Amino acid sequence: MAGEPRADCLFCKIVAGEVPADVVRETGTTVAFRDINPQAPTHVLVIPKAHYPDAASLAAAEPTLAADVLREAGEVAAEDKVDDTGYRVVFNTGTGAGQTVFHAHAHVLGGRGLNWPPG
Template sequence: MAETIFDKIINREIPAEIIFEDDQVLAFKDINPQAPTHFLVIPKKQIATINDIEPEDAALIGQLYLAAASIAKQLGVAESGYRTVMNCNPDGGQTVYHIHLHVLAGKPMGWPPYQNTMKQQLP
C-alpha cells in the first residue's frame, strides 16, 4: 500500500497534535475540526478501508473505540456525549486510505447529519 499522511504522522515525518499513543493506536486533533472537539484515532497498522479489515484485526478495531472513550473522558466530553464516525471509500467520504475513527463532541449533534441534503433528494 502507498504511504499516507497518517503513516507520516505515525513516523513523525510531519507534525500533528498527538493526544494519545500506545503500541497499536495513535490519536491526534483533526486539522480541520468539524466540532469544538474533533480528533482522529488511527491504528498504527495500515488498513486502507473498512472493507480491508480482516478477522484478526477485530481486537485492534476494538482498541480504537477504547482509546476514543478514554480520550473523551479525559477531555471532559464523555458524559455530555460524542459521535464516532468511520468513513469508507469515496461515497462514504473517505479521503485518506488508512482507516481512522473521527470523534466529534462539544455541541449537540443532529441526525441525520446531512438533513438538508436528504430533503432535497426526496421526490
C-alpha cells in the same frame, strides 16, 4: 501487504513521526490526534498504527486492533470531557462517504449538539 506502512499514506507518515500532528494520546497500537479541519470543539482522529485502508478491512484482519481504536475513542472522549454530554464516533468508508485518507481512522466528535441524521 496489509498492515505494513505505506510511503504514500499521510497517516503512516504521522505514525512514523515524519509529518507533525497534534497528538493527544498514543498507545502501542494507536495514535490519536486533533483534526486539522475540526467539525466540532472535540474532533480527534484515532488511527491504528498498522495500515489498513478502511474500518472494514481493519476489523476483518485484526479485530483486536479495531477494538483498540474504539477503546481509545472512548478515552479521547473522557479526556476531552465530552463523555458525559455525548459524542459520536464515525468511520467514513470510501469516497462517497467522505473518506479522503485511505488509512482506517475513527473521528471522535463532541462538544456541541450533533443532530441526527448527520449530513
